[in-house]
Amino acid sequence: MLKSPLAGLAVLALVAGIFATSFFTFSNESLLINLMAFLALAQGINLLYGFTGYMPFGYVGFFGTGAYGCALTILFLHWNPIAAVVAGGLSAVVLGVILVPLLRLEGAYFGIASLAAAQAAYEIISNPNLTSITQGPYGINLGAVYAPTTGYWTMLGVLLFTTAIAAYFRISRFGLSLMAIRDNSNSAATAGVNVLRGRLIAWLLSCFIGGLAGGAFAWNISFFYPQSVFALTLSIFPIVFAVFGGVGTVIGPLIGAGLLYGLYDAVGVANPEYFQLLYGLLIVALLLFMPGGLVSLAKKVRIHVF
Amino acid sequence: MDLLVYALVSGVLYGVFFALVGLGLSLIFGVMRVVNVAHGDVIMWGAFSSFWLYTLWHIGPVLALPIIFVSFFVFGCIIYYGIVPRILQAEDPELASLIVFFGVSQVLEAIATIAFGNTQRSLPDSLLGGRPVHLFGQSFPQSWFWTGLISAAAIVLVYLYLSHTRTGYATRAIMSNRQEAASVGVNVSALSALNFGIGIGLAAIPGCFVSFIAGNISPDIGLNLTVISFAVIVVGSLGKPLGAVLGGLVYGVATALMQTYLPSWAALLPNVLLILIMLARPGGLLGSEVRRA
Amino acid sequence: MSSESSWPLLAVRDIRKTFGGLHALDGVTLSVNEGDVLGLIGPNGSGKTTLINTISGLIMPDGGSVAFKGHDLTRKSPDKRVHVGINRTYQVPSPFHKLTVWENMIVAATYGGADDVDIENLLRRAGLHEFKDREAGRLNSSQQKLLDIARALATSPKLMLVDEIAAGLNPKELSWLAEWLLELSSAGIALLVVEHLIPFLQLITTRVVVMDVGSVIFEGDIASATQDDHVIEVFLGRSK
Numbered sequence: 076m077l078k079s080p081l082a083g084l085a086v087l088a089l090v091a092g093i094f095a096t097s098f099f100t101f102s103n104e105s106l107l108i109n110l111m112a113f114l115a116l117a118q119g120i121n122l123l124y125g126f127t128g129y130m131p132f133g134y135v136g137f138f139g140t141g142a143y144g145c146a147l148t149i150l151f152l153h154w155n156p157i158a159a160v161v162a163g164g165l166s167a168v169v170l171g172v173i174l175v176p177l178l179r180l181e182g183a184y185f186g187i188a189s190l191a192a193a194q195a196a197y198e199i200i201s202n203p204n205l206t207s208i209t210q211g212p213y214g215i216n217l218g219a220v221y222a223p224t225t226g227y228w229t230m231l232g233v234l235l236f237t238t239a240i241a242a243y244f245r246i247s248r249f250g251l252s253l254m255a256i257r258d259n260s261n262s263a264a265t266a267g268v269n270v271l272r273g274r275l276i277a278w279l280l281s282c283f284i285g286g287l288a289g290g291a292f293a294w295n296i297s298f299f300y301p302q303s304v305f306a307l308t309l310s311i312f313p314i315v316f317a318v319f320g321g322v323g324t325v326i327g328p329l330i331g332a333g334l335l336y337g338l339y340d341a342v343g344v345a346n347p348e349y350f351q352l353l354y355g356l357l358i359v360a361l362l363l364f365m366p367g368g369l370v371s372l373a374k375k376v377r378i379h380v381f
Numbered sequence: 382m383d384l385l386v387y388a389l390v391s392g393v394l395y396g397v398f399f400a401l402v403g404l405g406l407s408l409i410f411g412v413m414r415v416v417n418v419a420h421g422d423v424i425m426w427g428a429f430s431s432f433w434l435y436t437l438w439h440i441g442p443v444l445a446l447p448i449i450f451v452s453f454f455v456f457g458c459i460i461y462y463g464i465v466p467r468i469l470q471a472e473d474p475e476l477a478s479l480i481v482f483f484g485v486s487q488v489l490e491a492i493a494t495i496a497f498g499n500t501q502r503s504l505p506d507s508l509l510g511g512r513p514v515h516l517f518g519q520s521f522p523q524s525w526f527w528t529g530l531i532s533a534a535a536i537v538l539v540y541l542y543l544s545h546t547r548t549g550y551a552t553r554a555i556m557s558n559r560q561e562a563a564s565v566g567v568n569v570s571a572l573s574a575l576n577f578g579i580g581i582g583l584a585a586i587p588g589c590f591v592s593f594i595a596g597n598i599s600p601d602i603g604l605n606l607t608v609i610s611f612a613v614i615v616v617g618s619l620g621k622p623l624g625a626v627l628g629g630l631v632y633g634v635a636t637a638l639m640q641t642y643l644p645s646w647a648a649l650l651p652n653v654l655l656i657l658i659m660l661a662r663p664g665g666l667l668g669s670e671v672r673r674a
Numbered sequence: 675m676s677s678e679s680s681w682p683l684l685a686v687r688d689i690r691k692t693f694g695g696l697h698a699l700d701g702v703t704l705s706v707n708e709g710d711v712l713g714l715i716g717p718n719g720s721g722k723t724t725l726i727n728t729i730s731g732l733i734m735p736d737g738g739s740v741a742f743k744g745h746d747l748t749r750k751s752p753d754k755r756v757h758v759g760i761n762r763t764y765q766v767p768s769p770f771h772k773l774t775v776w777e778n779m780i781v782a783a784t785y786g787g788a789d790d791v792d793i794e795n796l797l798r799r800a801g802l803h804e805f806k807d808r809e810a811g812r813l814n815s816s817q818q819k820l821l822d823i824a825r826a827l828a829t830s831p832k833l834m835l836v837d838e839i840a841a842g843l844n845p846k847e848l849s850w851l852a853e854w855l856l857e858l859s860s861a862g863i864a865l866l867v868v869e870h871l872i873p874f875l876q877l878i879t880t881r882v883v884v885m886d887v888g889s890v891i892f893e894g895d896i897a898s899a900t901q902d903d904h905v906i907e908v909f910l911g912r913s914k
């Protein structure tokens with residue numbers, strides 16, 4: 076009855092194949108890096124929103140924290156960048172642990188509080204008083220360890236890890252129990268599910284992924300300001316991608332991010348406010364008219380979506 | 382000591398202003414459980430309306446108030462009928478409203494950026510007085526007093542509306558129980574639209590003063606104002622419009638103290654305050670006493 | 675510790691719970707023994723559901739204790755209580771809406787702590803087998819109630835707390851349901867059944883506990899409950 080692990084392997088192979096060949100055939104690497112980061116973020120938001128019902132507007136907080144966690148371990152501890160990316164993920168987990176109490180809040184309140192938390196993380200990291208540690212508002216330079224090839228494969232690794240987790244949620248009984256908690260936490264508890272544990276695992280995994288993506292991104296662009304890794308658009312875009320494709324599935328967020336980021340790139344990044352306008356309208360229209368996303372259309376014609 | 386006096390006086394003035402900042406959000410949430418995260422962007426639009434009314438036709442902020450209130454009231458009613466009834470049918474209307482209005486906030490900010498550019502603007506302080514006021518041996522911008530006074534007047538009007546008019550009674554009935562209000566013949570839908578309009582109109586009014594309090598305005602101030610508004614009404618218990626007054630004062634004084642004694646960390650305040658208060662009283666926010674499980 | 679059989683299956687002692695200023699439970703004591711079928715009646719708002727919530731662990735009481743087979747459970751989480759053998763249904767049926775009927779059962783069978791659960795059979799008994807691939811949110815409300823029972827049974831409970839299962843069912847469904855509950859009882863599951871419909875209760879038991887404003891006011895058989903002055907006053911003397 077559960078979905079087959081084969082479907083998960085197929086999606087992983089597809090994602091790996093596409094980005095591996097693109098690396099050799101497609102010259103615009105920074106576009107690919109951004110796309111992979113967005114795919115991972117959309118998937119990370121999907122893990123939380125699609126499987127547990129918490130909408131993390133402040134998801135960018137974990138991305139930014141991961142970027143800084145990675146950068147600071149490179150600058151101060153001189154870690155190998157790949158290990159530093161993992162450290163970035165872990166620093167986002169630390170932030171996630173601090174924010175665990177937010178899970179007591181329901182729907183809208185969680186969303187708002189997570190947004191405030193991301194803002195707070197930004198205010199702290201960019202604070203001029205902390206310049207000796209974080210460089211404050213002046214930004215980080217990782218030019219000394221810049222390595223486009225390994226950086227690229229690391230980002231792909233992050234994306235594959237994320238996709239694998241999503242696939243695990245989709246096919247496992249653990250994932251089913253998360254969706255049970257999402258639908259009705261009381262019933263889940265009286266079906267024997269440890270509600271707190273389930274939510275914690277999903278939450279911290281999602282934080283970890285946000286942080287990994289941030290770390291890999293930081294390494295790949297190698298120079299950044301706090302406002303560029305804490306930009307709210309880094310929450311908004313992936314939310315739109317995930318909701319547009321369809322949350323609670325593995326391929327929904329991937330398709331959503333692929334299509335919309337493609338569109339974004341095709342029209343050109345020169346005028347971000349036009350995208351803000353378009354995406355704002357998309358959020359409104361989607362929630363009002365197609366809350367299940369693209370995959371809900373497939374479900375209507377009884378196509379099973381993985 | 383002098384610093385403390387300065388902080389307290391300006392804190393109270395800020396506080397009344399921030400109470401008004403939160404009031405419209407609270408009213409809308411109280412009446413229809415819609416979480417208007419575009420609130421700050423409406424304030425921003427109010428601010429730009431006031432800016433352009435002055436720049437183009439020399440209409441000062443005080444004269445602009447009625448014009449702005451009425452136009453935003455109408456705008457609010459339109460948004461209401463376009464969006465809200467659909468949201469209320471969703472599985473989880475509060476969360477749906479949050480996401481939808483998040484989209485609306487992006488649209489409002491984007492249009493403002495496209496129309497006005499990403500530059501900071503400000504209105505001359507002389508529009509609201511000009512000469513500083515001396516009080517307790519300190520001097521304060523006169524515009525702060527006018528801002529506080531007008532905000533207080535707006536709050537009193539809302540209070541009178543809720544407590545002394547028939548529509549106000551009916552509105553409070555809806556706030557305490559939507560179904561029951563409907564069953565005793567209150568036209569819930571029309572009143573929701575009305576109050577949504579009022580809530581949006583009320584959001585635009587403090588916009589006229591943002592430039593005087595914050596120094597300048599730009600299209601990207603919406604998010605911060607939204608977070609501040611939530612901090613204010615969460616302190617004063619979400620959905621109880623007059624709780625916003627308490628929240629505004631707490632927030633205003635806290636901000637003034639932070640700006641006086643710890644200026645470089647002041648920007649953290651609304652965020653941290655919001656999170657702490659939400660965690661301290663999740664029940665108070667939800668209107669139910671316990672969260673099961 | 676002495677042998678388990680010397681303890682009542684469930685012992686609720688002096689449970690208190692207030693919401694704001696309201697005493698929803700004001701010192702409730704009651705016990706359920708192995709093999710019991712016990713009715714629990716009382717007017718609206720008398721605290722029946724709150725009592726079930728404290729026994730199943732969804733609400734932590736302000737005072738008092740809940741013990742199962744002599745082991746104190748008062749501070750245990752709901753899932754732990756499921757694992758020792760307490761389960762329940764909900765007054766407002768509470769399936770996992772977006773999961774299929776089958777998936778609803780899988781969750782309980784996987785996490786409920788029971789070995790080899792026969793889901794097929796449970797669904798057949800509940801009359802839900804033909805709907806097993808339907809989203810639970812699309813079942814009608816009686817079907818959702820039956821799913822509540824089936825899902826609880828998938829955790830192999832020794833005590834079932836049944837909260838107003840009969841409301842809204844037609845007479846045929848009622849007698850069928852009574853039969854099912856009796857069958858569970860004879861399979862060794864103790865039942866605490868909250869019910870407004872006395873005739874339905876009479877189909878499955880003779881013993882009731884009566885609650886009013888957070889306290890137990892009567893314990894005994896249904897026949898003498900209907901003669902008891904206090905009970906009569908509570909049910910008839912006050913307008914609902």
Ligand SMILES: Nc1ncnc2c1ncn2[C@@H]1O[C@H](COP(=O)(O)OP(=O)(O)OP(=O)(O)O)[C@@H](O)[C@H]1O
Nearest residue numbers: 669670671693698717718719720721722723724725
């Ligand atoms: N979570 C809660 N928050 C606040 N008050 C509550 C809560 N749950 C129950 N109450 C109140 O506690 C009292 C007892 O409610 P309870 O649901 O236990 O009654 P009941 O006997 O099950 O009634 P009914 O027959 O209507 O189901 C009621 O006054 C109710 O309003």
Ligand SMILES: [Mg+2]
Nearest residue numbers: 722723724765
């Ligand atoms: Mg009840």
